Amino acid sequence: MLRERLRGELVLPADPGYPLARQLQNTEYDTVTPHAIAYCETPQDVRTCVRHAKDSGLRVHVRGAGHSFNGWSTGEGLVIDLSRINRIEAGGPTVHLGAGAQSLDALDALRPQGRQIVTGTFPTVSAGGFLTGGGIGWQTRRFGIGSDRMVSARVVLADGRIVRCSADEEPDLFWALRGGGGGTFGIVTEFEVRPIHAPMMTGFETLWEYEDAVAVLAAWQAWCAEGPDELGSSLVVLPGMFGPAGKPVVKIWGVHLGPSGELAESLDQLSERAGAKPVSRVVGPRGRYADVMHEALCGSKTVQQCHRTGTNPVAQGHRHPYTRQSYRLTGRPATEPEAAALLDAWDPALDQERYLLCIAVGGAANRVGRTETAYVHRDAQFLIGYQIASRDPEPSAETAAALTTWAGNCTAALAPLASGSYINFPSSHVSEGWEADCFGENLSRLRQVKQDYDPGDFFRHAQSIGGRLPTTKAGS
Numbered sequence: 001m002l003r004e005r006l007r008g009e010l011v012l013p014a015d016p017g018y019p020l021a022r023q024l025q026n027t028e029y030d031t032v033t034p035h036a037i038a039y040c041e042t043p044q045d046v047r048t049c050v051r052h053a054k055d056s057g058l059r060v061h062v063r064g065a066g067h068s069f070n071g072w073s074t075g076e077g078l079v080i081d082l083s084r085i086n087r088i089e090a091g092g093p094t095v096h097l098g099a100g101a102q103s104l105d106a107l108d109a110l111r112p113q114g115r116q117i118v119t120g121t122f123p124t125v126s127a128g129g130f131l132t133g134g135g136i137g138w139q140t141r142r143f144g145i146g147s148d149r150m151v152s153a154r155v156v157l158a159d160g161r162i163v164r165c166s167a168d169e170e171p172d173l174f175w176a177l178r179g180g181g182g183g184t185f186g187i188v189t190e191f192e193v194r195p196i197h198a199p200m201m202t203g204f205e206t207l208w209e210y211e212d213a214v215a216v217l218a219a220w221q222a223w224c225a226e227g228p229d230e231l232g233s234s235l236v237v238l239p240g241m242f243g244p245a246g247k248p249v250v251k252i253w254g255v256h257l258g259p260s261g262e263l264a265e266s267l268d269q270l271s272e273r274a275g276a277k278p279v280s281r282v283v284g285p286r287g288r289y290a291d292v293m294h295e296a297l298c299g300s301k302t303v304q305q306c307h308r309t310g311t312n313p314v315a316q317g318h319r320h321p322y323t324r325q326s327y328r329l330t331g332r333p334a335t336e337p338e339a340a341a342l343l344d345a346w347d348p349a350l351d352q353e354r355y356l357l358c359i360a361v362g363g364a365a366n367r368v369g370r371t372e373t374a375y376v377h378r379d380a381q382f383l384i385g386y387q388i389a390s391r392d393p394e395p396s397a398e399t400a401a402a403l404t405t406w407a408g409n410c411t412a413a414l415a416p417l418a419s420g421s422y423i424n425f426p427s428s429h430v431s432e433g434w435e436a437d438c439f440g441e442n443l444s445r446l447r448q449v450k451q452d453y454d455p456g457d458f459f460r461h462a463q464s465i466g467g468r469l470p471t472t473k474a475g476s
């Protein structure tokens with residue numbers, strides 16, 4: 001029995017905890033019925049699961065915190081869950097992170113040390129998926145992507161070996177784990193990363209009338225690309241249901257690592273570039289990094305409250321609805337006509353929950369060579385894309401088709417600007433050529449690493465290296 005061989009917990013379909021244990025961040029996957037979910041507590045537990053799955057002919061699905069847009073961390077086989085391998089230690093010059101550690105817990109654990117790490121802009125994403133796919137955050141322009149700061153990783157391989165990889169040990173595996181995508185080469189149980197030195201920062205949030213959206217989008221992109229590395233920022237176009245007075249609105253928010261006066265001046269320059277004033281502009285007090293990031297990611301919720309609903313008794317973090325999405329990376333700011341085309345695809349007249357989201361990258365991330373790590377996108381300036389949602393976890397065929405069509409139109413709108421795709425923000429529709437789009441000239445080396453470390457394609461999902469071409473979202 002697998003259950004008896006684990007230090008952690010095995011949840012089977014008949015167990016009362018099963019409905020919660022099988023959840024991902026997105027409610028769409030609540031209908032997937034895994035054979036079992038193994039909450040591993042040690043690397044040995046992970047190895048036991050790998051061996052058990054092999055011996056029983058079961059598929060495995062590697063799961064950190066379940067934020068895969070396309071459901072790659074679940075399926076009908078054995079879900080190997082890393083969420084309890086989440087220790088965060090910062091005693092020496094590096095930080096050791098259990099692969100299941102979530103961004104908000106890392107921020108909190110590192111607060112007393114005054115040291116931090118590169119995280120994303122959502123509180124509950126885990127290190128496992130974030131770092132193996134690359135790792136974009138508001139600190140990226142100043143400190144690179146998360147995986148640029150990886151020093152080593154401990155990995156359970158398909159043959160059951162537990163290895164440490166670094167620049168000197170298993171260097172090809174180490175290279176592939178920095179951007180080659182999760183759930184592909186092995187199961188990481190621990191990362192060692194270089195911390196960032198950013199003791200203080202300032203958060204900000206501005207809202208703009210939708211009427212100014214074209215000028216604001218173009219101006220914001222130019223402002224970010226030409227701005228200092230100290231500025232980390234996102235832009236989202238929100239539908240009327242979330243805007244003041246029921247009208248769509250553009251939100252620009254983020255953090256600044258320099259003095260707050262610099263941020264205020266910089267925001268004035270954004271207004272000048274856009275030829276418009278925000279309807280609201282809030283610049284927070286300069287504060288400790290962990291506090292400012294917590295406020296930006298969790299608002300007034302405590303650390304425990306900010307976790308995903310159901311994962312602890314006080315957790316209130318929201319889950320995401322049934323979604324279709326289309327994302328690309330772009331290498332330069334959009335011109336106003338291009339921004340107008342991007343907003344046309346968002347379609348201001350549509351009465352449906354949907355977003356146009358953009359995160360500024362570039363800066364230090366682009367001062368690393370394209371082949372130095374598996375993350376190839378060293379010319380990208382923006383991650384940009386669209387999401388459309390239905391609150392019904394199982395929408396009618398008609399609704400699902402409408403959402404898919406909308407996302408397809410957005411794919412077409414992004415195409416003229418695109419320089420590649422980020423494996424951690426996959427589009428719902430997987431097109432021919434996705435591997436080259438995600439990995440560029442690093443693809444052949446990634447295929448070789450896959451062949452060397454997992455020749456039987458034991459670790460696989462719809463967009464793992466070397467797998468078959470899928471056509472759409474697929475969890476198994």
Ligand SMILES: Cc1cc2nc3c(=O)[nH]c(=O)nc-3n(C[C@H](O)[C@H](O)[C@H](O)COP(=O)(O)OP(=O)(O)OC[C@H]3O[C@@H](n4cnc5c(N)ncnc54)[C@H](O)[C@@H]3O)c2cc1C
Pocket residue numbers: 025061062063064065066067068069072073082099100119120121122124125126127128129130132133134135136137181182183184186187188189424425461
């Ligand atoms: C709301 C939201 C906001 C996001 N914001 C950002 C952002 O700001 N920046 C950014 O870069 N990304 C962001 N992402 C994308 C996120 O980084 C990826 O979805 C990431 O893969 C999620 O990791 P996870 O472990 O939470 O998810 P999971 O679904 O558990 O895992 C994702 C993938 O990684 C694999 N994996 C997980 N853990 C391991 C492990 N330990 N070893 C090997 N493989 C593993 C899984 O098999 C799966 O293929 C966001 C996603 C969402 C849903």
